[in-house]
Amino acid sequence: xxxxxxxxxxxxxxxxxxxxxxxxxxxxxxxxxxxxxxxxxxxxxxxxxxxxxxxxxxxxxxxxxxxxxxxxxxxxxxxxxxxxxxxxxxxxxxxxxxxxxxxxxxxxxxxxxxxxxxxxxxxxxxxxxxxxxxxxxxxxxxxxxxxxxxxxxxxxxxxxxxxxxxxxxxxxxxx
Amino acid sequence: xxxxxxxxxxxxxxxxxxxxxxxxxxxxxxxxxxxxxxxxxxxxxxxxxxxxxxxxxxxxxxxxxxxxxxxxxxxxxxxxxxxxxxxxxxxxxxxxxxxxxxxxxxxxxxxxxxxxxxxxxxxxxxxxxxxxxxxxxxxxxxxxxxxxxxxxxxxxxxxxxxxxxxxxxxxxxxxxxxxxxxxxxxxxxxxxxxxxxxxxxxxxxxxxxxxxxxxxxxxxxxxxxxxxxxxxxxxxxxxxxxxxxxxxxxxxxxxxxxxxxxxxxxxxxxxxxxxxxxxxxxxxxxxxxxxxxxxxxxxxxxxxxxxxxxxxxxxxxxxxxxxxxxxxxxxxxxxxxxxxxxxxxxxxxxxxxxxxx
Numbered sequence: 001x002x003x004x005x006x007x008x009x010x011x012x013x014x015x016x017x018x019x020x021x022x023x024x025x026x027x028x029x030x031x032x033x034x035x036x037x038x039x040x041x042x043x044x045x046x047x048x049x050x051x052x053x054x055x056x057x058x059x060x061x062x063x064x065x066x067x068x069x070x071x072x073x074x075x076x077x078x079x080x081x082x083x084x085x086x087x088x089x090x091x092x093x094x095x096x097x098x099x100x101x102x103x104x105x106x107x108x109x110x111x112x113x114x115x116x117x118x119x120x121x122x123x124x125x126x127x128x129x130x131x132x133x134x135x136x137x138x139x140x141x142x143x144x145x146x147x148x149x150x151x152x153x154x155x156x157x158x159x160x161x162x163x164x165x166x167x168x169x170x171x172x173x174x175x
Numbered sequence: 176x177x178x179x180x181x182x183x184x185x186x187x188x189x190x191x192x193x194x195x196x197x198x199x200x201x202x203x204x205x206x207x208x209x210x211x212x213x214x215x216x217x218x219x220x221x222x223x224x225x226x227x228x229x230x231x232x233x234x235x236x237x238x239x240x241x242x243x244x245x246x247x248x249x250x251x252x253x254x255x256x257x258x259x260x261x262x263x264x265x266x267x268x269x270x271x272x273x274x275x276x277x278x279x280x281x282x283x284x285x286x287x288x289x290x291x292x293x294x295x296x297x298x299x300x301x302x303x304x305x306x307x308x309x310x311x312x313x314x315x316x317x318x319x320x321x322x323x324x325x326x327x328x329x330x331x332x333x334x335x336x337x338x339x340x341x342x343x344x345x346x347x348x349x350x351x352x353x354x355x356x357x358x359x360x361x362x363x364x365x366x367x368x369x370x371x372x373x374x375x376x377x378x379x380x381x382x383x384x385x386x387x388x389x390x391x392x393x394x395x396x397x398x399x400x401x402x403x404x405x406x407x408x409x410x411x412x413x414x415x416x417x418x419x420x421x422x423x424x425x426x427x428x429x430x431x432x433x434x435x436x437x438x439x440x441x442x443x444x445x446x447x448x449x450x451x452x453x454x455x456x457x458x459x460x461x462x463x464x465x466x467x468x469x470x471x472x473x474x475x476x477x478x479x480x481x482x483x484x485x486x487x488x489x490x491x492x493x494x495x496x497x498x499x500x501x502x503x504x505x506x507x508x509x510x511x512x513x514x515x516x517x518x519x520x521x522x523x524x525x526x527x528x529x530x531x532x
Contacts, residue, residue, distance in 0.1 A: 034216070035208035043203060052216075117206070120199035139192050140200040171193050 026066055030059055033076050036141050037083055043136045044087050046125050054090060058083040077143055081151040084133065091129065123173040127166050130154075134162035135170070194464040198456035201463070205453040209272035212401065273340055273450075274402035275306040275362045279395060284364050287338035291350045295387035297369035305367050305389060307347060308432035308450065310335035310360040311423075335360075337431035341454025344431075353391025360423070360434045361398035361450065365391040404434070404448050406530045407501050412436060412448050415525050430458060440518055442491070442506040449500040459502050462495040494519060498526040 037058055041051035061082050062069075069078050124132050130152070137148045138159075149159045269277050277284055282304055285293055290305040333351060337344040340362070353365050367389035374385035403409075413420045418436040430447070433454070438444040449455045456463040496503040503522050 031211075034211050035204050038207040038211060039200075039203040042207065055216075117199045117202050120196050123196075139196070140203060167192060170196055171191070 026063075029072070029075055030062055030079070033079055034059065036076060037079055040080060040136050040141050041083060041087065043121070043124055043140060044084075044129075044133050045090065046121070050090060054083055054086050057086050061086070074147075076141065077147040077151065080137055080141055080143060080147075084137070084151045084153075087133070119173075120170075123170055126173070127169060131162045131166040134159050135166040138163055139167075192464065194456075194460035197464045198453070198460050201456040202453040205451045206272060209274065212274070213270050213272055270401065271306070273308075273362070274398075276364065276396065279304045279364050287344065287347060290367075290389065291346060294350060294367070294369040294389045297387070300368040300370040300372075302366050302368045302392060304364050304395070305351065306362065306364045307344075307351075308337045308340050308342075308362050309333075309355055309358065310431055310433060311355045311358055335431045339454070339457075340432050340450035341430055342457050350387070351389040351391070353389075353394065355394075358394055358397050361404075361432045362396075362402045363394050363398070364396040365389075366393045366395050367391050402450070404450050404500055406452070407448060407499050409434060409448060411529055412446055412501065415528055416446050418446065430454075438503075438505075438518065440505075442508075444505045444518065445503070447502045447504065449502065452500045455497055455500055455502050459495065459497060462497040462502060496522050496526055498529055499531045501526065501529060 034055060038051060038055045041054040041058075042048065045051050045054065058079060062079055065082075069075065124135070127135065133152060134148055137143045137151055138145065143151065145156055145159050145163070148163075149156045152159065271277055271286065275284065275286070284304045284306040286306050290303075290307075293303060333348045333353075333355075335343065335355075336348050336351060338347055351365075351367065353367065369389060370386050371388065371390040373390075374382065374388070377385035409420045412418060412434075413436075416436065416438065418438070423434055423436065430449070432450045434448040435445045436448070438446060449458075452463075491506050492509040494505045494507065496505070503526065505519055505522060507516060507519070
């Protein structure tokens, strides 16, 4: 990345190169963040195919709005802000739809599934959506509290309260 | 990227995250990463991602109002995005989520219990492929020439094999033998067979068990760029800790696919490079949980049994450091003051120079 905040270069190392390479670098940067975006979408929506849907939409929007990314160092927070809005819109849209399937809690468990993934997903599912979103953005995606607040469109104090509540319930569940 | 520090937080007590949640979140990311790679997912290409209800709903609406032409525009946008995308992993669609190929030479590569069941139900020595994670063994994992001795004795199992990266599988360890002398820690595909001829030498009481053991003929694959340790690579460890990439030491722990490099301090301290961050969180949850606070905090307990190390300087203390897929074990005589130890002071700084995602 360059000091002026534009993605440039080819290969894994960002180096000053011509602008013609900036698309490649931005695409690579997006794909590097894609696992985080997908994991957050899964934990937030608790629906496998909807999570992929949101991942796809988030990356499409990021491509279209790439000029709005002021600080490339904040790419993840920027992507997750887009994703949070898409998740919110999706949840709102689904409320209006009559679902013909019962796969809201559907997950595709890959052969790599392990540890307490299932138990933690179940515990997360018990949290209110906003609280779950705060916990996931903070502790799965590694955003700061301020970034979580910005992504969620709420205040820092609200996020802190949500995190306190969410973590307390997760601790109780895992005790 | 966004910071992982907690500089803007003032309520650490309330932020105590249960270790199993830390491990599960790390696993979620690794699972997502593997799923994206194995799916060949390309954004802008609707054929490479599962389609959610939202898109199904929208698609139905578009068709119903006769705007199919819009789809052509969308497709055009998708094609236009292609130059921005990285090349997909070669053959990624034919891999398990952890990167091990699902087929080899046109034959299925079996995993874990499937392979064990296949061997136990075999009626002859027809070979098949099994995929797993492994590290070189010190004493076991011999070829079929020692099969009967090892099966009939008490020293039966291989020590560093697992169906998941970095995590030992006792069932698999008891069910397979292959020569690991020349392998690199990581994933392997082994050509194996049951009903090895050496099983005839087993005692009657063990004969059926011996017949069901998978005996390796050859390691046909030992990982590639798609299964290399990440986010920290062997080259990163060599650069930061000044160790040789080839200077691997055997681990006393059974951590399949994990590389260990001696730090040469005379106390057996080492830096361990796991295949994934999730593996560290699984086998050393306490150290990983500590590390999640600032990226490389130390812990006197890792959740992982430390190696016993004999010293003439009295009881030893072990201090653990973790960052991403790296775990550092520093052994010191308990009587030494940690604050005066240069290695203990340096390790956190060195770790912070490593990538964490």
